[in-house]
Amino acid sequence: MKLYTAHRAPNPRRVLMFLHEKGIGGIEMVDVDLNAGAHKLPAFRAKNPVSRVPALELDDGRVLSETRAICSYLEGIYPAPNLMGANPEERAFIEMHDRRIEWYWLMPIANCVRHTHPGLAALEQPQFPDFGRSQGEKVHESARWLDDTLAQQPWMAGERFTIADITAFCALEFARLMKFNAGAAGFARLQEWRDRVAARDSAKA
Known part of the structure; x- marks a missing residue:
């Protein structure tokens, strides 16, 4: 998987902290230069048409965006430690x-x-x-x-x-x-x- 991120923005940081708390590794980090407008280039828009980070590219090529959706997906495949509720x-x-x-x-x-x-x-x-x-x-x-x-x-x-x-x-x-x-x-x-x-x-x- 690849995580498209921007290190100074709060929403990408939410996902990065979530990954670290759960001990999830092996995800390739791709920094998107927001000040340079990289999130508005056609290549990135093809992955996420709303031009926002973070975005998680799955192994099958589909791209999941929105912080909460990404964290929900990661919680589902890496259930421990639990960060979103046990019941x-x-x-x-x-x-x-x-x-x-x-x-x-x-x-x-x-x-x-x-x-x-x-x-x-x-x-x-x-x-x-x-x-x-x-x-x-x-x-x-x-x-x-x-x-x-x-x-x-x-x-x-x-x-x-x-x-x-x-x-x-x-x-x-x-x-x-x-x-x-x-x-x-x-x-x-x-x-x-x-x-x-x-x-x-x-x-x-």
Whole structure:
């Protein structure tokens, strides 16, 4: 298999952390230069018509895109260690938390960065700075919700580390580009959780 990735983007990093947590090797990594527009070239569009990374090319030539779909496939063929739920109830609650984080935490962060950071101008044309700043305000709102969640449980989806923690961590690390720091913003529990995840081998890889 081949994984088309971009090392600075949060969604490819989610898959890379997922692979590392599960100890999956033997997948060829293909870096896609987003700033150079490699994801929009015909050769890549033929693999993924929406021109996004990550994308996983299977051994039979089919290409699976979208982070959650890729991770679901990998969880299915490499079931241990489990990161997405061991039974229907746990799977549903982990997916709920992961989806919430993806839509209401990662998405505003990405929108803020893409529309306000000059280094992302090549990827987001036209940029709408006012929209980006409004999305940045939503990041603080979501940080409060996540901080409150962590007052009730040690990890994003409950009592153990899951894919929801990977999604939240990669989003928070990407938020550095909008100069967001959980501790400095008064979200102590979110900062403590971030430091625990950052200490894991998958976060350092």
